[in-house]
Amino acid sequence: MIDFTLTENDKARLARTRAEALICRKYAREYEEREELAPDELPERKEFLASAAAVPEPGPDDTPRPVMMALQAMGAYWGDYSIRLKRTGGGLGNAALTAAGTKEQQAKWGHLTLSMAITEPGCGSDPSMVQCTAVLDGDEWVINGEKIFVTTGIRAEGAVIWATIDKSAGRAGIKSFLVERGTPGFEVPYKEKKLGIRSDDTAVYLFKDCRIPRENLLGLDETTPKKSSGGFRGVMKTFNMTRPMTAAMGLGLAEAALDFTREQLEGAGFAIEYGAGLGTLPAVVEKFIRLEALFEASVLNTLECVWLAGQAKPNNMESSVCKAHAGSAVRVITQGCIELLGPMGVSREHLLEKWMRDCRITDIYEGTGEIQRLIIARGLLEYTRADLK
Amino acid sequence: MISFGPTEEQEIVRDTMKEFAQQAMRPIARDSDEAASIPQDFFDSVWELGLTSTQLPEEHGGGGEPRAPVTNAILLEELGYGDATLAVAAMVPSGFANAVADYGTRDQKERLLPLFCQPTFHAASLAVVEPGAVFDAVKPRTRAEPKGDAFVVSGVKSFVPLGDRASHFLVVARNGERLDAFIVPREAEGLTISEPEKNLGLRGLTTVSLELERVEVPQADRLGGKEGCDVRNLLASSRAALSAVMVGLSRGVLADCIPYAKDRVAFGEAIAKKQSIAFRLAEMHIEIEAMRWLTWKAASFVENRLDATKSAHLARCYVAEKCMWVADNGVQIYGGHGYIRDNPLEMWFRNARTLGVLEGTIGV
Numbered sequence: 001m002i003d004f005t006l007t008e009n010d011k012a013r014l015a016r017t018r019a020e021a022l023i024c025r026k027y028a029r030e031y032e033e034r035e036e037l038a039p040d041e042l043p044e045r046k047e048f049l050a051s052a053a054a055v056p057e058p059g060p061d062d063t064p065r066p067v068m069m070a071l072q073a074m075g076a077y078w079g080d081y082s083i084r085l086k087r088t089g090g091g092l093g094n095a096a097l098t099a100a101g102t103k104e105q106q107a108k109w110g111h112l113t114l115s116m117a118i119t120e121p122g123c124g125s126d127p128s129m130v131q132c133t134a135v136l137d138g139d140e141w142v143i144n145g146e147k148i149f150v151t152t153g154i155r156a157e158g159a160v161i162w163a164t165i166d167k168s169a170g171r172a173g174i175k176s177f178l179v180e181r182g183t184p185g186f187e188v189p190y191k192e193k194k195l196g197i198r199s200d201d202t203a204v205y206l207f208k209d210c211r212i213p214r215e216n217l218l219g220l221d222e223t224t225p226k227k228s229s230g231g232f233r234g235v236m237k238t239f240n241m242t243r244p245m246t247a248a249m250g251l252g253l254a255e256a257a258l259d260f261t262r263e264q265l266e267g268a269g270f271a272i273e274y275g276a277g278l279g280t281l282p283a284v285v286e287k288f289i290r291l292e293a294l295f296e297a298s299v300l301n302t303l304e305c306v307w308l309a310g311q312a313k314p315n316n317m318e319s320s321v322c323k324a325h326a327g328s329a330v331r332v333i334t335q336g337c338i339e340l341l342g343p344m345g346v347s348r349e350h351l352l353e354k355w356m357r358d359c360r361i362t363d364i365y366e367g368t369g370e371i372q373r374l375i376i377a378r379g380l381l382e383y384t385r386a387d388l389k
Numbered sequence: 390m391i392s393f394g395p396t397e398e399q400e401i402v403r404d405t406m407k408e409f410a411q412q413a414m415r416p417i418a419r420d421s422d423e424a425a426s427i428p429q430d431f432f433d434s435v436w437e438l439g440l441t442s443t444q445l446p447e448e449h450g451g452g453g454e455p456r457a458p459v460t461n462a463i464l465l466e467e468l469g470y471g472d473a474t475l476a477v478a479a480m481v482p483s484g485f486a487n488a489v490a491d492y493g494t495r496d497q498k499e500r501l502l503p504l505f506c507q508p509t510f511h512a513a514s515l516a517v518v519e520p521g522a523v524f525d526a527v528k529p530r531t532r533a534e535p536k537g538d539a540f541v542v543s544g545v546k547s548f549v550p551l552g553d554r555a556s557h558f559l560v561v562a563r564n565g566e567r568l569d570a571f572i573v574p575r576e577a578e579g580l581t582i583s584e585p586e587k588n589l590g591l592r593g594l595t596t597v598s599l600e601l602e603r604v605e606v607p608q609a610d611r612l613g614g615k616e617g618c619d620v621r622n623l624l625a626s627s628r629a630a631l632s633a634v635m636v637g638l639s640r641g642v643l644a645d646c647i648p649y650a651k652d653r654v655a656f657g658e659a660i661a662k663k664q665s666i667a668f669r670l671a672e673m674h675i676e677i678e679a680m681r682w683l684t685w686k687a688a689s690f691v692e693n694r695l696d697a698t699k700s701a702h703l704a705r706c707y708v709a710e711k712c713m714w715v716a717d718n719g720v721q722i723y724g725g726h727g728y729i730r731d732n733p734l735e736m737w738f739r740n741a742r743t744l745g746v747l748e749g750t751i752g753v
Contacts, residue, residue: 002399002459003392004686005693010390063391274702275621277525293683293707296700300682301675304393311394321675370668373675377667380647380674388667 010063010071012055017072021079023048028080028351031199035191037155038083038199045085064310066241067303070248074299077252078259081358082199091152092116093160093178095242100176100218109178115156117147117205124149125371127162128171132207134163136222139214141177143185143207151365153203154191157181160218161205169224176218185210196357243319243366244305247326250362251299253355254333258295260352261288261337264344284340291333298322298329317379324372327363334359393682399460406464409438410471418472421593422736425585427478432510435479440464441486442506449498450506456491458626458753462633462688465753466681469637470644473740474593476634480751481550484627485513485559487752488570492618496609497572504556514555516546516573516599517627517749526561526624526748531601533562533569540564540611542571542604550750552582552597559612560601561620561749568620570612579604590736590743622691625701626752629687632704633753635712635744636680642719642737643673650722660722669718676711683707688753709745716741 006014023044031038058068076084093114097106123129132145143163150159158180166173179186187206194202262272270285278286302325305318334356338345345352363369378388395403413434421427444461445451461483468476486505489497504511519530531544542562549558558573573580581600588596612618647670650661660666683704690697716738720727727734 001392001396002394002685002689003390004689005390005695007390061390067391274699275624276527277523279523279525280528289702290706290710293703296686296703297679297683297707300686301679303391304678304682307391307393318678321678324671325675325679373668373671374664376671376674377661377664380643380670381651381661381667383661383667388662388664 007062009056009058010068012053013058013068014071014075016052016055017075018078019052020048020085021076023085024076024079024083025351027083028354029348031083032354033198035193035198037201038087041086042083048085064307066306066310070244070302070306073245073248074252074255077249078256079252081197081249081253089113091156092242093156093158096160096176097178097218101178102218102220105178105215105218105220109158109180112157112180113152113155114178115150115152115159115203117150117153117159117161119149120146121148125368128174130162130164130174132161132163133167134165134175134177134217136165136214137211140211141214141216143177143179143210143212145207147205147207149192149365150203150205152201153188153205154201159186159205161207165222166224172224175221177212178216178218179207179210179212183210183212194361196354196360239366240315240319241306241309243323243372244302244309244315246362246366247298247302247305247322250326250330250359251295251302253359253362254295254298254330257334257337257352257355257359258288258292260350261340264341287336287340291336294329295333298326301325317376320367320372320375320379323362323367324369324376327369327372330359330362393685395463399463402460403463403467405438406467407470409434410467414468414471414475418475418593419730419733419736421472421474423592423730425587425592426595427475427593429510431475432478432512436508436510440479441483444483445486445490445502445506446498449502451502456487456692458629458688458692459685461753462629462684465630465633465751466637466640466684469634470641471637473634473638473737473744474591476637477550477591477631477744477751478594480630481514481555482510482512484515484630484749484751485555485557487626488515488559488612488618488623489572492570492613492623494609494614497612497614501557501572511556512551512554513557514549514551514559515627515749515751516549516558516560517624518546518548518747520545520547520598524748527568527621529561529563529568531560531562533564533571533606535564536605538608540569540571540606540608542573542601542606545598545600547586547598548588548596548747548750549599550594550596552599553585553595558599560599561623564617567617569617570620570623571606572610572612573599573601573604573606577604577606588743590739590741592739621698623752624748625687625697626691627749628701628705629684629691629697630751630753631744631747632680632684632687632701632708634751635708635741636677636684638737638741638744639673639677639680639712639715642715642734643670643677645733646670646673646719646722666722669722673715673718676715680704680708680711691753712741713745 091114093116118127134141134143160176164173185208192202301322305315305322308315443452443454444456447453489501533540533542560571560573579602583598585595651659653660687701687704690700720734720738723734
């Protein structure tokens with residue numbers, strides 16, 4: 001049955017997420033200015049655990065798990081992009097391991113925090129252009145190439161990297177490999193300097209004749225059938241859950257911006273009144289409500305996508321729909337909030353300008369807005385990659 | 390519990406309405422627009438579907454099904470896909486009847502609801518909109534002043550749908566600090582009903598203006614009697630309903646543009662193979678999805694008797710803007726053909742602009 005209300009249990013869980021997020025927010029500016037990772041565990045954690053009310057396990061009448069995961073991600077990112085009361089392990093590479101790895105591979109590396117290294121200086125949105133190579137030499141793969149924009153790249157204990165084993169095979173030649181940190185020839189020369197999410201560790205990886213065991217090829221499939229996309233499609237599938245999650249993350253930041261702006265507008269005497277017409281509402285209020293509507297629209301697109309995942313229904317289109325929508329919505333919302341607050345919005349005394357910088361990544365990583373539109377258009381038009389480039 | 394899953398019953402309703410839209414609405418939409426009138430057959434076929442009577446209480450002759458605003462939103466999307474004008478026309482009597490069922494006194498229900506449970510079509514209408522610039526539904530200029538045990542209502546209403554045949558009007562007026570709705574029969578003394586208005590869109594829907602000159606309305610005809618009713622909820626319900634029609638209209642635009650863009654060749658290939666067109670189609674789809682969920686959410690708040698003012702405001706504000714955007718771009722994708730009245734795009738474009746500024750008229 002179509003329903004948009006949260007159960008008491010849902011509300012308790014989300015309230016707890018927000019309470020944690022507020023503690024984390026206190027550290028947001030400090031670690032962003034230092035461009036450093038926050039500690040694995042904040043000093044407030046023990047006290048919080050002792051004082052926070054226990055939340056019962058979700059029951060069958062509560063909101064399904066994937067929907068709650070998206071709402072909880074929104075709640076956590078509403079506090080800050082990077083800081084957590086206690087950092088949990090795992091990275092994008094773990095999702096790839098689950099999607100593409102054999103059972104043995106998952107058992108061997110699943111406990112490690114794994115980054116995902118796809119992007120190269122000359123290839124981003126079109127990963128089939130990967131230049132990084134893996135050449136079989138005896139029982140070892142020899143990896144050469146450069147990877148950039150690697151999320152959680154510093155703290156990761158291993159990396160899932162994309163490399164081609166046969167350039168002439170095109171996409172079918174691209175395979176994913178697991179490279180553990182400390183492997184000779186695997187260097188992490190520096191951290192990227194970025195517009196936002198500065199306390200996050202986005203790194204550059206260099207592979208110089210880096211030798212890894214033959215069984216580090218995820219899925220162990222060394223064939224490159226001409227017409228198939230090989231393991232490519234399998235890895236692309238992991239995006240069906242990560243895309244709505246990145247949408248939710250960006251929306252958490254946008255919500256923080258909206259909440260702050262509302263507070264400031266109300267403090268300045270502008271009541272946010274719903275139901276009234278254009279003739280009645282001051283311009284700032286009218287604009288604010290439009291931003292709020294955009295936010296609501298984006299949240300609902302995202303929740304519908306993860307709800308489908310929870311029902312084990314296909315959500316390939318929807319994951320692109322919500323990511324594309326959120327990617328542009330969070331830009332409009334945070335930039336619009338700054339416009340509403342004027343010079344106050346750009347002051348580094350407040351976090352609004354940081355939220356605007358942080359959420360700008362939403363429309364770029366995990367597939368740019370343009371890539372999402374390409375996927376959606378192909379779906380609508382029943383076009384192949386060759387039909388619509 | 391958050392869920393986007395329609396019930397089996399809602400799916401059946403959706404499929405039934407989809408078929409009705411294709412068979413009974415699409416074929417007559419353009420003619421109704423050109424003639425500025427809807428054939429009586431259409432009203433009769435709507436009546437046979439039981440859209441109005443199904444959710445009215447059994448004791449007053451209705452079907453006794455629970456009031457179901459979410460189902461109505463799903464149904465209205467399909468009707469809106471068929472044709473916006475006919476969709477609104479089909480639901481006008483429900484707008485009145487549901488308001489009486491939801492907020493009316495026992496006496497009001499007994500007097501009025503049986504009218505909508507007869508075998509033949511019966512019209513009654515909502516009078517919310519007013520003429521003049523910058524109309525605000527929550528600040529009507531129409532006034533109701535208490536006079537003994539009655540009210541004296543004065544003002545002007547416009548865009549009153551099916552005003553040529555409605556037996557009663559539900560007139561929203563300002564009563565001191567509060568808003569009220571008054572049941573005014575067609576024959577009321579002091580009420581002048583205009584000739585049909587001429588509008589940009591929804592042209593088949595005969596709308597009139599009402600001039601109320603010191604119309605005396607007994608206390609018993611204030612909706613909800615002594616207590617009155619919460620007009621804001623009525624408005625929220627109408628915003629959800631109009632949003633649903635706009636979702637359907639937008640879906641219709643996209644559904645037409647896809648095959649057109651695949652067929653139309655320019656510079657040696659289908660225009661759909663160009664990103665400037667393909668991305669616009671993608672954008673339409675993205676927005677239509679969001680529009681639908683916003684509409685469902687507002688309807689679900691109305692259904693659960695939660696305060697729907699905010700969710701309905703957000704839905705209306707977003708949906709109206711995006712519906713216009715979708716229709717506008719539909720015309721653009723069709724190019725010159727979108728400007729020609731042989732194609733529905735031209736009509737949908739006008740209807741989109743009209744729907745987006747309406748208030749009242751129908752509810753979920």
